[in-house]
Amino acid sequence: xxxxVFAATLGQDVRLALAQAGxxxxxxxxxxxxLALFPLGLGSDSALLTRVAPAVAWVAALLAALLAxxxxxxxxxxxxxxxxxxxxxAPVALVALAKTLAHWLVxxxxxxxxxxxxxxxxxxxxxxxxxxxxxxxxxxxxxxxIGTLGAALTVMVRRGGVLxxxxxxxxxxxxxxxGVGAAAGGAQAMQAFYFVGALSMGALVVGPVATAAxxxxxxx
Amino acid sequence: MSEFFAMGGYGAYIWPCYGLTxxxxxxxxxxxxxxxxxxxREAERLKALGKESxx
Amino acid sequence: xxxxxxxxxxxxxxxxxxxxxxxATALAFLxxxxxxxxxxxxxxxxxETVRIMYIHVPSAYLATMGYLGLGIASAVWLIWRxxxxxxxxxxxxxxxxxxxxxxxVTGAVWGKPTWGTWWVWDARLTSMLVLFFLYxxxxxxxxxxxxxxxxxxxxxxxxxxxLINLPIIKFSVDWWNTLHQPAxxxxxxxxxxxxxxxxxxxxxxGAFSLYFVTxxxxxxxxxxxxxxxxGLRRARAHAAQRARTAA
Numbered sequence: 001x002x003x004x005v006f007a008a009t010l011g012q013d014v015r016l017a018l019a020q021a022g023x024x025x026x027x028x029x030x031x032x033x034x035l036a037l038f039p040l041g042l043g044s045d046s047a048l049l050t051r052v053a054p055a056v057a058w059v060a061a062l063l064a065a066l067l068a069x070x071x072x073x074x075x076x077x078x079x080x081x082x083x084x085x086x087x088x089x090a091p092v093a094l095v096a097l098a099k100t101l102a103h104w105l106v107x108x109x110x111x112x113x114x115x116x117x118x119x120x121x122x123x124x125x126x127x128x129x130x131x132x133x134x135x136x137x138x139x140x141x142x143x144x145x146i147g148t149l150g151a152a153l154t155v156m157v158r159r160g161g162v163l164x165x166x167x168x169x170x171x172x173x174x175x176x177x178x179g180v181g182a183a184a185g186g187a188q189a190m191q192a193f194y195f196v197g198a199l200s201m202g203a204l205v206v207g208p209v210a211t212a213a214x215x216x217x218x219x220x
Numbered sequence: 221m222s223e224f225f226a227m228g229g230y231g232a233y234i235w236p237c238y239g240l241t242x243x244x245x246x247x248x249x250x251x252x253x254x255x256x257x258x259x260x261r262e263a264e265r266l267k268a269l270g271k272e273s274x275x
Numbered sequence: 276x277x278x279x280x281x282x283x284x285x286x287x288x289x290x291x292x293x294x295x296x297x298x299a300t301a302l303a304f305l306x307x308x309x310x311x312x313x314x315x316x317x318x319x320x321x322x323e324t325v326r327i328m329y330i331h332v333p334s335a336y337l338a339t340m341g342y343l344g345l346g347i348a349s350a351v352w353l354i355w356r357x358x359x360x361x362x363x364x365x366x367x368x369x370x371x372x373x374x375x376x377x378x379x380v381t382g383a384v385w386g387k388p389t390w391g392t393w394w395v396w397d398a399r400l401t402s403m404l405v406l407f408f409l410y411x412x413x414x415x416x417x418x419x420x421x422x423x424x425x426x427x428x429x430x431x432x433x434x435x436x437x438l439i440n441l442p443i444i445k446f447s448v449d450w451w452n453t454l455h456q457p458a459x460x461x462x463x464x465x466x467x468x469x470x471x472x473x474x475x476x477x478x479x480x481g482a483f484s485l486y487f488v489t490x491x492x493x494x495x496x497x498x499x500x501x502x503x504x505x506g507l508r509r510a511r512a513h514a515a516q517r518a519r520t521a522a
Contacts, residue, residue: 153433154416156420156421156425156429157416160419163416169408170408173447174440174444174447177448177451181450188450210432217432228323229323234312237327237331240381241381245373248369248370248373249486249490252497253493255493255494259500260496270507270511
């Protein structure tokens with residue numbers, strides 16, 4: 001049953017997101033618009049842009065990923081799907097993991113793929129562009145996992161949209177720090193890459209378990 | 221005495237710190253104490269009312 | 276019955292302890308404050324500003340302990356469903372948030388004369404800032420969910436994840452700090468503190484801790500009484516309803 005529920009949840013979420021083009025494209029557009037704003041605010045000094053690029057790209061990715069969390073469980077909660085899953089004794093943690101994976105595929109992966117554009121806009125060289133993309137690829141699963149938890153905790157709140165970033169962003173401080181550290185390069189970059197990967201793995205374990213507890217609570 | 225308040229020229233930093241901490245801690249303690257007393261009395265009042273109406 | 280018996284026993288115990296705790300808190304401050312402000316020597320590097328340490332360090336200690344307590348209470352509430360644990364968590368959050376706020380403000384004011392600027396992205400202050408956001412998130416979530424039982428459990432899940440994350444945040448901020456810190460910053464604490472400063476600091480730590488326990492007990496008492504008031508009100512409304520339908 002576990003595998004079937006997992007596949008069904010994942011498939012449905014990805015299909016839904018692809019059907020309404022907004023699902024994938026809007027966070028991506030948001031990411032690119034925010035990136036384009038920074039040179040306009042900071043000026044076109046290429047040394048400065050190169051220096052701030054990892055941090056700017058990471059913060060923009062963080063915010064773009066959170067943007068898509070708003071309705072992650074909303075529809076399932078309102079139409080009773082969530083209720084059914086829990087009362088049917090489905091492994092809720094697997095459902096949560098499927099949701100996390102769907103969020104990553106639909107929202108985070110496009111950001112990773114688009115991150116070289118950020119590198120070009122901020123005049124990064126090839127190595128720096130690769131580091132940025134790789135750090136985002138390693139770190140975004142943690143964003144998806146903790147973000148899913150935030151969405152599950154606020155599913156009972158009618159206007160949970162603003163609450164999610166308040167709950168989630170402080171928890172993601174380590175991911176941001178090590179992600180930027182890895183993308184920025186230097187002597188400590190290798191270490192930072194390990195930490196980002198470790199954080200993502202940890203978040204993929206803790207996140208779905210906590211999300212399951214929150215979902216059970218929501219439908220109880 | 222004034223030497224004590226001047227704090228070697230750093231009075232402007234030290235006193236506001238102590239003052240603010242004092243205000244915050246006294247306000248929190250006062251609020252918590254008053255809330256606790258008000259609710260405990262309210263509970264006793266309601267309990268007494270309940271006993272009365274049952275007799 | 277088990278549900279009522281535990282908080283009731285707790286309240287009677289708290290009532291017996293509280294006068295002593297309040298008196299001990301007052302006494303500790305009565306000894307600690309003159310010590311901190313008058314009898315302790317100025318630091319050879321920082322001069323008189325070191326006196327801010329006697330409130331800054333205890334505040335930071337209680338801010339961290341408060342979140343630790345919040346996480347432990349949440350775990351006890353989620354695992355064993357002990358009714359007091361949730362009330363303890365409700366009581367702890369605003370107190371911890373206050374001390375986190377006080378740590379930030381006293382840290383900033385201390386920074387002006389020592390570092391020449393109100394705010395430095397020093398590792399400890401930055402960790403405290405994140406801790407402050409964690410407290411705010413906890414209270415915001417609790418406030419946002421209407422059903423108090425669900426609000427308590429959702430907030431408990433959040434604080435448990437926060438508790439797991441806290442050492443990671445601390446580690447990451449320290450790592451980030453060593454990466455970016457200019458080496459010229461004056462460290463606020465020597466490796467070994469002179470006893471003439473350690474004694475008042477320990478007295479103030481004791482005084483702050485006594486205050487913390489006293490206020491937490493008051494707040495738990497308030498939360499227990501609030502639950503009772505709620506229950507009694509509902510019982511009365513129910514009885515009145517029955518009387519009306521019977522008539």
